[in-house]
Structures are given as structure tokens and as C-alpha cells.
Amino acid sequence: MEFTEKHVEGLKELLYKMADDLLIIGHRNSEWTGLGPMLEEDIAFSSMAQDKVGQSLALFELLHELGESDPDTVAFTRNDNQFHCSQLVELPIGEYDFSMVRHFFFDHAEAIRFEMLADSVFEPLSMVARKFKGEIKYHTMHADIFMKKLAAGGEESFSRMQNSINETFGLALGMFEPGNFEAKLIEAGIFGGEAELQQRWLDKVVPLLESFGYVVPKVENTEAAFGGRHGVHTPHLQPLLDEMTEVFSIDPGADW
Amino acid sequence: MIVKSLDPRIERAALDDESKIGELNVHEHFETYEVFQQVKRGTHHQHVGNVHAPNAEMAMLFAKEQYCRRGAAVNLWVVATSNVFVTEYVDADIFETTEDKLYRDPNSYKVMDRINAFKARTSKV
Amino acid sequence: MYGNAYIENDGNKVNSILADEDPIKLAEFEARIAAGDKIEPKDWMPKEYRKQLVRMIEQHAHSEIIGSLPEGTWITRAPGFRRKLALMAKVQDEVGHAQLLYSAAETLGKSREDMTNDLINGKSKYSNVFNYPAPTWADSAVIAWLIDAGAIVNQLANSKGSYGPYCRALDRICAEESFHLKYGHDNVVFLATGTPVQRAMVQEALNRWWEPIMHFFGPPDKASQHSEILMRWKVKMGSNDSMRQTFLNMYVPKIWDLGLTLPDPNLRKNEETGQWEYTEPNWETFKQVINGNGPCNKERLAVRRMAEENGRWVRKALMNKDAVYATPLA
Numbered sequence: 001m002e003f004t005e006k007h008v009e010g011l012k013e014l015l016y017k018m019a020d021d022l023l024i025i026g027h028r029n030s031e032w033t034g035l036g037p038m039l040e041e042d043i044a045f046s047s048m049a050q051d052k053v054g055q056s057l058a059l060f061e062l063l064h065e066l067g068e069s070d071p072d073t074v075a076f077t078r079n080d081n082q083f084h085c086s087q088l089v090e091l092p093i094g095e096y097d098f099s100m101v102r103h104f105f106f107d108h109a110e111a112i113r114f115e116m117l118a119d120s121v122f123e124p125l126s127m128v129a130r131k132f133k134g135e136i137k138y139h140t141m142h143a144d145i146f147m148k149k150l151a152a153g154g155e156e157s158f159s160r161m162q163n164s165i166n167e168t169f170g171l172a173l174g175m176f177e178p179g180n181f182e183a184k185l186i187e188a189g190i191f192g193g194e195a196e197l198q199q200r201w202l203d204k205v206v207p208l209l210e211s212f213g214y215v216v217p218k219v220e221n222t223e224a225a226f227g228g229r230h231g232v233h234t235p236h237l238q239p240l241l242d243e244m245t246e247v248f249s250i251d252p253g254a255d256w
Numbered sequence: 257m258i259v260k261s262l263d264p265r266i267e268r269a270a271l272d273d274e275s276k277i278g279e280l281n282v283h284e285h286f287e288t289y290e291v292f293q294q295v296k297r298g299t300h301h302q303h304v305g306n307v308h309a310p311n312a313e314m315a316m317l318f319a320k321e322q323y324c325r326r327g328a329a330v331n332l333w334v335v336a337t338s339n340v341f342v343t344e345y346v347d348a349d350i351f352e353t354t355e356d357k358l359y360r361d362p363n364s365y366k367v368m369d370r371i372n373a374f375k376a377r378t379s380k381v
Numbered sequence: 382m383y384g385n386a387y388i389e390n391d392g393n394k395v396n397s398i399l400a401d402e403d404p405i406k407l408a409e410f411e412a413r414i415a416a417g418d419k420i421e422p423k424d425w426m427p428k429e430y431r432k433q434l435v436r437m438i439e440q441h442a443h444s445e446i447i448g449s450l451p452e453g454t455w456i457t458r459a460p461g462f463r464r465k466l467a468l469m470a471k472v473q474d475e476v477g478h479a480q481l482l483y484s485a486a487e488t489l490g491k492s493r494e495d496m497t498n499d500l501i502n503g504k505s506k507y508s509n510v511f512n513y514p515a516p517t518w519a520d521s522a523v524i525a526w527l528i529d530a531g532a533i534v535n536q537l538a539n540s541k542g543s544y545g546p547y548c549r550a551l552d553r554i555c556a557e558e559s560f561h562l563k564y565g566h567d568n569v570v571f572l573a574t575g576t577p578v579q580r581a582m583v584q585e586a587l588n589r590w591w592e593p594i595m596h597f598f599g600p601p602d603k604a605s606q607h608s609e610i611l612m613r614w615k616v617k618m619g620s621n622d623s624m625r626q627t628f629l630n631m632y633v634p635k636i637w638d639l640g641l642t643l644p645d646p647n648l649r650k651n652e653e654t655g656q657w658e659y660t661e662p663n664w665e666t667f668k669q670v671i672n673g674n675g676p677c678n679k680e681r682l683a684v685r686r687m688a689e690e691n692g693r694w695v696r697k698a699l700m701n702k703d704a705v706y707a708t709p710l711a
Contacts, residue, residue: 030456030469031265034449035684037692038285039480040307040318046473047321050466057462072461092268096695142317149314153698160694243264247518248460254576256460259680262514263454266684273679277501277690280494284696287704288484290711305553306484306709308493310699322477338705345424 001121007188010181011122012066013084014191017179017229018113019059020085023075024237025106026052027244031093044142048103051135058128065124076248080237086228088171090237097160098168100150104143105172105205111136112200121189144208151212162214169217173198174225289315290340291323292333301333312336382448382475382532382558383441384508384597385621398429398610414615419545422488422711433616435489438547442482443500443507447681449475451511455521467564471525474557481553485546487709501686509667510593512675519572519579519586525565527590527632531597533558534628543615546711573639587636588644595662598625629657
């Protein structure tokens with residue numbers, strides 16, 4: 001099937017939201033480096049943050065090949081309303097319970113998204129999706145083991161984790177905010193769409209969390225934090241970007 | 257006083273520079289697991305160090321990033337340090353081999369002289 | 382990242398250090414070291430050897446975990462993907478080095494918890510340089526290049542020392558530090574060859590860091606019988622001055638090569654002696670900083686307290702009631 005302009009636009013929209021999600025969550029999680037709850041976990045969490053930023057770079061490179069500016073310019077010169085990340089990823093790291101729950105929700109969604117994209121007819125994207133399979137597998141493995149152990153780790157730990165799940169669930173649903181070209185992407189075989197992704201994600205994370213002993217909020221009773229995909233963000237994103245780009249913007253034309 | 261930090265992460269945390277925390281308890285950072293890494297299939301697993309972890313599963317998670325984050329591994333073993341039986345260095349003499357164990361050495365078996373002598377002897381007949 | 386050990390002579394005469402050691406075991410021990418053999422954790426060792434090694438490896442471990450903080454200052458602000466990823470990996474490596482070194486020290490009988498307590502209570506020392514702030518991006522570049530370079534000089538020497546677990550940790554650490562050095566050099570070169578603003582930034586950072594770098598290897602050596610013994614036991618592998626010379630010899634030309642200057646008009650190589658001449662840095666400042674009065678001492682320890690305290694509920698939740706504890710093997 002020939003790609004029309006709409007297909008390319010939809011593809012770019014997809015790549016932007018994925019790349020932005022990965023950059024911002026990688027940035028946030030890197031804030032834990034050197035400050036983690038124990039040395040070994042500090043190292044593991046930092047590696048995963050690096051993986052996320054690396055994955056986002058790969059996607060920005062695809063965008064560059066599709067005619068967008070180079071990755072550094074795109075990542076380091078936009079304002080919050082030009083970002084397409086979900087609101088989930090832009091929130092401050094909070095305490096370890098929140099960071100862990102976000103990591104669990106996000107990484108399972110990413111794992112399934114990349115699994116779906118491994119069959120994309122857009123070859124460069126399916127190649128990227130396959131390339132990071134191992135990294136993402138470790139990330140979900142890490143998240144699952146922690147979620148399980150922290151559920152069984154006594155009252156304080158359980159209630160911290162359960163509260164974080166309650167507070168984060170709607171934000172997590174925001175990841176699946178439909179784009180403007182869902183039907184086009186599905187029809188062309190580029191991507192199976194946010195609705196299918198959300199369903200597969202729920203089928204995965206709900207039974208898993210329940211098996212650890214958590215109670216998962218009902219989708220129908222939860223308001224999904226939409227807006228991020230269309231440039232509507234929480235007040236946390238712009239300060240994050242100001243910080244991230246502080247040095248780069250001293251002279252965006254310079255070689256750093 | 258609140259710490260005035262150049263690190264935005266620390267600045268956000270608004271730390272008190274006179275804060276006190278309780279001492280860490282004994283074993284608060286868990287027991288240790290010894291880590292054995294196999295670099296590629298067909299090679300032996302080799303000891304590379306240890307990690308502190310609350311169980312074997314997490315020891316695996318931690319060992320993977322602490323010892324293999326620059327690639328080069330296909331398999332890991334983690335073993336609780338307390339489960340490793342160790343010989344003492346004062347007993348290192350049990351490993352010494354003496355020269356009278358030549359019967360274990362393939363080079364100590366030299367039969368060509370005997371074969372040649374035998375051939376010489378039998379060909380004369 | 383670690384300079385040289387701040388070995389404090391407790392004023393003991395050598396005779397009293399060795400007074401109650403078994404002379405036969407001591408002779409065997411010293412013969413093993415003289416033969417280039419390594420000492421392993423459960424070997425017999427003089428009390429002073431154990432004490433000084435614990436102190437040194439522990440200081441080194443603290444220097445890694447505290448050393449992740451000055452550069453960590455810039456972890457959320459690194460310009461561009463390449464720098465962002467590399468700085469994250471670099472700071473992460475420092476945490477990894479702390480892990481390796483705490484484990485090496487543990488083999489001598491001091492637990493990670495005890496070492497951490499001594500750090501956050503201010504009882505243990507760590508490298509003085511990490512008590513200085515990194516006010517600009519260029520400071521992080523100078524640290525990554527020159528502090529890591531200094532650390533490599535020290536660590537390569539120490540990796541030839543006598544204690545097996547420390548040597549093994551250092552082998553791994555040196556391999557990783559060579560990435561830091563390359564990254565740091567690359568970073569400084571980009572700034573030094575970049576726009577006037579970038580160039581000024583790196584020159585200012587260099588001016589700020591020169592004295593701490595000169596302090597990094599420790600005060601000039603005073604000949605003492607104590608340090609003679611530690612050299613014989615291959616605990617201390619080089620004099621502070623000789624390491625400083627090695628560093629100057631390797632890096633000053635590279636700095637000058639970039640057209641950067643160093644804030645010491647007397648700095649030059651004496652071609653006759655082959656030695657570098659320089660203005661002694663202010664050792665009173667050094668003493669002040671190591672005793673807690675540097676610009677960031679309080680912050681550094683407050684951050685470690687925060688990290689330990691915030692992690693406490695996580696560790697408590699993960700605690701395994703059936704765990705059996707044993708000293709790390711190697």
C-alpha cells in the first residue's frame with residue numbers, strides 16, 4: 001500500500017509521542033542516579049534511564065530521516081506545548097513508590113507497543129522496535145520483581161505502593177490518548193492503534209498487579225489524564241525543559 | 257539551614273544541612289550474592305564479584321547491571337555467599353603436587369624407546 | 382575517583398605497631414608480599430595492615446559515592462543527547478565503583494552499614510575535591526577529564542598493591558575510568574575549541590579546579606617509618622609527590638596544547654631534573670576542607686543522609702527474614 005501524506009503525518013505523530021515519552025521518562029528517572037535506595041538498585045535504575053534516552057534518540061533519528069530537524073535541535077529547543085509526551089512521564093520523581101509504579105505502568109505499555117511495532121510495515125520502525133526488545137524485557141522484569149516484593153514487604157510498603165497505583169492509574173491511561181490518525185495507521189499496517197494497545201496493556205498489568213495483592217482501580221471509574229499527546233501539559237513539563245536545555249540554549253548553534 | 261545547592265535535584269529536595277538520621281542497622285543493606293558470569297556459550301562461568309540483595313531474583317537484576325552493563329554475557333549465576341563452601345588459604349598446601357605424581361602426566365609416558373628396541377630385537381630374528 | 386590515601390600516623394612508633402605481632406607469621410606475610418604474591422581476605426595479616434587497608438579502601442569507596450555528586454549537579458542539564466547519555470553513564474559508573482570498593486573493604490570485616498554510618502556521621506574521610514561545587518557545565522567537563530586522570534594515576538599504582546580484592550576492584554575500575562577520561566577530554570576539547578563563550582567557560586572552570594587538583598594527591602610526603610612500612614606492605618604504592626609529578630607530566634602539556642592556561646605562574650618543567658616546579662597550593666585550605674569546612678562538605682553529607690533515609694522503607698520492605706549473612710568472599 002502506498003503511503004499518503006496522511007500516513008506520513010500519522011507516522012510522525014506516532015514517532016514524536018513515543019520519542020518524547022522516552023526522553024522525558026528517561027530524564028526523570030536519571031534524577032535518581034546517585035540518590036537511589038541502595039547502590040545496586042541505583043545502578044540498575046540508571047541503566048534503564050539511559051536505555052530510555054537512547055531509545056528516544058533512535059526515534060528522533062527516524063524523524064530526522066523523515067525530514068524533521070536533527071535530534072538535538074528537536075529535543076532541546078521545543079517548548080512544552082510542542083511536546084507530545086503523556087502527562088504521566090513529566091511528573092516529578094516523587095518518592096520511590098511513585099517512580100516504581102510509573103516505571104511498571106510505562107514499561108509494560110512500551111513493551112507491548114514495541115511488540116506491536118515489530119510487525120509494522122514501516123520497516124525502519126519495526127527494526128527499531130526489534131532492536132530494543134532485550135532492553136525492554138529487562139525493564140519489565142525489573143518492574144515486576146519490585147512490584148511483587150514491595151507488595152509483600154509489610155504494611156507501610158504495601159500502602160505506599162497501593163496509594164501510588166491509585167494516584168497513577170489515570171495518568172497511565174493518559175498514555176493511550178488517541179492520536180489524530182489512528183484509523184490511517186491501522187489501515188496501513190503501521191501501528192495497531194492506541195485502543196488495542198490499551199486493551200492489551202490492561203490484560204497484562206491488571207492480573208499481574210492483582211496477583212501481587214494490589215487492588216487495581218476500574219477503568220470506567222477513572223478519568224484518563226488526556227492532553228499530553230496534543231501539547232497540553234501539567235505545570236511540571238516546562239520547568240523540566242528549561243532545566244534540561246539550560247546549557248544547550250546558551251548557544252544552540254555551538255557544538256557541545 | 258536549608259542547603260542552597262547548584263544541583264537542581266538537591267535544591268528541589270530542600271535539605272536541612274543539620275539533619276540527623278538514625279544509624280543504619282546491621283544488615284540493612286542485605287546479604288551478599290556472589291556473581292558468576294558466562295561471557296559466551298561454551299565458556300566457563302567466572303566469578304566477577306558480588307552484589308548486596310535481599311534475594312536471588314533481585315541479585316540477578318542487580319548483577320546484570322553492575323557486572324554486564326557493557327555487554328558481553330549470555331548467562332549469570334548468583335549464589336548466596338553463605339552457600340559457598342570455601343577452602344582456607346592455610347590449607348593451600350593440599351593443592352601442591354609432588355613430582356612423584358608423574359603417573360598423572362601424559363609426558364611421563366615415553367614408550368618409543370621400548371618400541372624401537374622391540375623392533376630391533378624382533379627384526380634380527 | 383580517588384587521589385591518595387590520607388594515612389594518618391597515629392604517632393605510634395614502628396616498634397609498637399609490630400610489637401604484638403607473631404614474628405614468624407609476620408615474616409611469612411612480608412615474604413609473600415615481597416615475592417609479588419597477593420594477600421587474600423582470610424589470610425593472616427598484621428593488625429596495622431588491616432586497619433590501614435580498611436581505612437584506605439573505605440575512603441576510596443566514599444570518594445566514589447560522594448564523587449558522583451559534583452558531576453551529578455549537571456546530570457539533568459547536559460547539552461544534547463551524546464553528552465546526556467555519557468554523563469548519566471559516567472555518574473552511574475562512580476556509583477558502581479563505590480559498590481565494588483565497599484565490597485572489597487567488607488572482605489576485611491567492616492560492613493557496608495558501618496562504613497555508611499561513619500561517612501554520614503563525618504567520621505570517615507573522602508577525597509577533598511568533592512567538597513567543591515561545580516558551578517558551570519564546564520566544571521563537570523574538567524572534573525571528568527582531570528580528576529579522573531588523577532584518579533587513574535593513583536588507582537593504576539594501587540592496582541599493583543598487595544591486597545587481592547582491592548586490586549581486582551581497581552582493575553575493573555581503571556578500565557571504566559578510561560572511558561571517563563576520554564569522555565572528559567572530548568568534552569573539554571569541544572569547549573576549548575568552541576565559541577568564545579564556551580572557551581571562557583572552560584578556562585574559568587580550570588582556574589577554579591587547579592588548586593583542588595593539586596591538593597588531590599595529598600600533602601608533600603614526610604619521610605616516616607610508618608609510611609615506609611606501608612610502602613613495604615604495598616598498601617601505599619607511591620608517594621604523594623611522585624603521583625603529582627606523574628600527573629603534571631602527563632596532563633599539563635595536554636592542557637597547554639589547547640591554548641588554555643593554568644593559574645600558577647611558576648608552573649614549568651625543569652628540563653634538567655625532569656621534575657615539574659610549581660607553587661605549593663595552600664595546604665591550610667586543604668586542612669580546613671578535609672576537616673569539614675569546605676564549600677560543600679555539609680551539602681554532600683546531607684545528600685547521603687537523604688538518600689539513605691529515603692531508601693529506608695524500600696530496604697525494610699525487601700528485607701529477607703531468612704537471610705544468612707556471610708562476609709563477601711573476594
